[in-house]
Amino acid sequence: MVISQAEIRNNSEVARNIWRMEFYAPEIAREYRGPGQFITLSVINRKENLIRRPMSIAGAKDNIITIIYKIFGSVTQAFKTLNEGDYVEVLGPLGNTFNLEDMDYTPVLVGGGIGLAPILNLAEYFDNVGKRPVTIIGAKTAEEHFVKNYPKDNLYLSTDDGSAGTQGTVIDVLNRINNSVKNPFVYACGPEPMLKALKKYLIGLKVPGQFSVESYMACGFGFCQGCAISNGENYYLVCKDGPVFNYNEVSFD
Amino acid sequence: MTDLKCKIGSVEFNNPLFTASGTFGYGHDYPDMVDVSKIGAIVTKSITLEQRKGNPPPRIVETPCGMLNSIGLANIGLNNFINDVIPKYDSLSTKIIVNIAGSTIDEYIKVLSELESSSTDITGYEINISCPNVDRGGMEFGVDEKLSFELTTELRKLSQKLLIIKLSPNITDITKIALAVERAGADAVSAINTVVGMQIDTNIKKPAIHQTYAGLSGPAIRPIALAMVHKIAQVVHIPIIGIGGISNAQDVIQFLLAGATAVQIGTANFNNPNLYKDVEHNLIKYCKQQSVTHYSKLIGAVELYV
Numbered sequence: 001m002v003i004s005q006a007e008i009r010n011n012s013e014v015a016r017n018i019w020r021m022e023f024y025a026p027e028i029a030r031e032y033r034g035p036g037q038f039i040t041l042s043v044i045n046r047k048e049n050l051i052r053r054p055m056s057i058a059g060a061k062d063n064i065i066t067i068i069y070k071i072f073g074s075v076t077q078a079f080k081t082l083n084e085g086d087y088v089e090v091l092g093p094l095g096n097t098f099n100l101e102d103m104d105y106t107p108v109l110v111g112g113g114i115g116l117a118p119i120l121n122l123a124e125y126f127d128n129v130g131k132r133p134v135t136i137i138g139a140k141t142a143e144e145h146f147v148k149n150y151p152k153d154n155l156y157l158s159t160d161d162g163s164a165g166t167q168g169t170v171i172d173v174l175n176r177i178n179n180s181v182k183n184p185f186v187y188a189c190g191p192e193p194m195l196k197a198l199k200k201y202l203i204g205l206k207v208p209g210q211f212s213v214e215s216y217m218a219c220g221f222g223f224c225q226g227c228a229i230s231n232g233e234n235y236y237l238v239c240k241d242g243p244v245f246n247y248n249e250v251s252f253d
Numbered sequence: 254m255t256d257l258k259c260k261i262g263s264v265e266f267n268n269p270l271f272t273a274s275g276t277f278g279y280g281h282d283y284p285d286m287v288d289v290s291k292i293g294a295i296v297t298k299s300i301t302l303e304q305r306k307g308n309p310p311p312r313i314v315e316t317p318c319g320m321l322n323s324i325g326l327a328n329i330g331l332n333n334f335i336n337d338v339i340p341k342y343d344s345l346s347t348k349i350i351v352n353i354a355g356s357t358i359d360e361y362i363k364v365l366s367e368l369e370s371s372s373t374d375i376t377g378y379e380i381n382i383s384c385p386n387v388d389r390g391g392m393e394f395g396v397d398e399k400l401s402f403e404l405t406t407e408l409r410k411l412s413q414k415l416l417i418i419k420l421s422p423n424i425t426d427i428t429k430i431a432l433a434v435e436r437a438g439a440d441a442v443s444a445i446n447t448v449v450g451m452q453i454d455t456n457i458k459k460p461a462i463h464q465t466y467a468g469l470s471g472p473a474i475r476p477i478a479l480a481m482v483h484k485i486a487q488v489v490h491i492p493i494i495g496i497g498g499i500s501n502a503q504d505v506i507q508f509l510l511a512g513a514t515a516v517q518i519g520t521a522n523f524n525n526p527n528l529y530k531d532v533e534h535n536l537i538k539y540c541k542q543q544s545v546t547h548y549s550k551l552i553g554a555v556e557l558y559v
Binding site: 050217218221225226228235 | 276282285286298306307308314317318319322471472524526527
C-alpha cells in the first residue's frame with residue numbers, strides 16, 4: 001500500500017454519466033496483485049471531503065491504472081473536471097483478488113450498472129491467459145452501455161428498457177444461455193439488488209461464483225471498521241476480508 | 254535541537270503525537286508504509302469484556318469536513334486481545350495505551366484488572382466513558398459527575414499505570430467531569446470524543462447511519478474540541494490530551510497553546526496513517542521559529558485578549 005500523487009493520462013466520458021480515468025502510478029502498479037483489488041482516490045486539496053472514494057481497478061498495465069466511475073455526487077463531479085496532466089491522490093492497491101487458480105470451468109463475467117470495472121479487468125486477464133469467458137453486462141438503458149470498451153467475444157447485454165440487448169436483467173440473460181455454458185463459474189460485480197438476486201439464482205442452480213461487493217469506507221485498510229458486510233451471524237470488512245467474497249459467504253438481507 | 258519528549262504521569266513519550274482510539278486498530282497490525290516510531294503512543298480500539306460484532310451497516314458517512322460513525326465498539330473482546338494481540342506488542346517501536354469500554358463499573362474493573370495481571374507491555378489505560386454509539390454504558394458515565402468519579406476511583410485502586418479518562422463533549426459543562434475524575438486520581442484526561450450528529454439521505458428518507466445518531470469527527474469538530482480543551486485547562490492541574498479534527502502540525506500547535514500536553518490524531522489516519530512523520534517535522538520547525546527548545550513551553554501559551 002502506497003499513497004501517490006498520480007498524473008492523469010486520460011479522463012473521458014464513456015457512456016452517459018460514466019467516466020474512465022487513467023493515471024500513471026508505477027508504485028501502485030508494482031504492488032498490484034490482480035483483478036478484484038481497488039484503490040481510493042481523492043482530489044488534491046479538496047479539504048471539505050476527507051474520505052477518499054474507493055474505486056475498483058479496471059486495468060493495470062504499463063504503470064497505468066484505469067478506473068471507471070459514475071457521476072454520483074460532488075466529488076465525482078470534481079473528478080470529471082480534471083484533465084490530462086492534472087494530478088489525483090491515490091492510495092492502494094487494497095483488498096483481495098478474485099480466485100483465478102482453478103481453471104477447470106468456464107468463466108462467466110456478470111457486471112451491472114457501476115460494477116463494471118472489475119469485470120473489464122477480469123475480461124482482460126482471461127484474454128491474456130487465452131481463456132474465453134462469457135460476459136454479461138446489464139444497464140438501465142443503451143446510453144449507459146459503453147460497448148466500445150467491452151470484450152468482443154461472447155458478449156451479452158441487457159437493459160431494463162430493452163433499448164440494447166435482452167430486455168430485463170442479467171439474470172434473464174443467464175437464464176437464456178445457461179444450458180449452453182459448460183461448467184460455469186460466475187464472477188460478478190454490481191448493485192446490491194442485482195447481487196442479491198444473482199446469489200439466489202446461482203444457489204438454485206448450484207453454480208459456484210465470487211462477487212465483488214461495494215461499501216462506504218473511510219480508510220480501505222481496516223482501521224475505520226466502517227465497511228461491515230454481514231455473513232449472516234457476524235460481519236466481514238469489505239476492505240480487508242474482501243472486496244471479493246464467495247457469494248455464499250455474504251448476506252444481502 | 255528541539256525536544257519533543259512528552260511526560261504524562263510518570264511516563265515519558267518520544268513525542269506528544271498519539272493515535273486516537275478506533276482509528277488505528279489494536280496497534281499491532283498496520284500498513285507497511287507506516288513508521289510507528291514517529292508515533293508517541295498508539296491508543297487501541299476500545300476493548301470490552303466480551304467480543305462485540307458492532308452495529309449493522311451503514312456505519313459511516315462523510316459530512317462536510319468530517320464524518321459520522323457508529324461502529325458500535327466492534328472489537329475482539331478481552332480474551333482474544335490478551336491471547337492474540339498483546340504478545341505482538343513485543344516488537345513494537347512505540348508505546349501502547351489500551352482503551353477500555355464497558356456498560357457497568359464491574360465490566361471496566363474486570364477488563365482493567367485482567368490486563369493488569371497479563372501484560373507489562375502496556376503503558377497505560379484510556380477509559381472510554383464517552384462512546385455515543387452503544388445502548389448501555391459508554392456515554393452515561395461520561396455525562397454524570399458522580400458515576401465518573403466512582404468509576405475512576407475504582408480503577409485507580411487497581412493500577413499504578415497511566416490512567417486517562419476520555420471525556421464526552423455531549424454535555425453542558427465538560428469541566429465538571431474533568432474535575433471529578435481528577436479528584437478521583439486520574440493521571441490525565443483526553444478530550445474530546447465524537448460529537449453526536451445525524452444525517453439523512455433524502456433520496457430514501459432514511460438516516461445515513463443505521464443507528465440514526467452517530468459520532469461526528471474530523472476538522473468539523475476541531476473548534477469545539479479546542480474550546481473544550483481550553484476550558485478544561487483553566488480548571489484542572491493534570492495533563493490534557495487534545496483530540497478533535499487534528500490533521501497537521503498547525504492543528505497540533507493550536508491544541509498545545511490551548512493547554513493540551515499531548516494530542517491524538519484520529520480521522521486523519523484514515524486518509525494517511527503515516528502522517529506523523531510530517532506532523533513531527535513541522536512541529537519541530539515551528540518550535541525552532543519560536544525559539545522554543547522544549548515543546549512543553551507551548552502548553553497553554555495562548556495569549557488571550559485582555
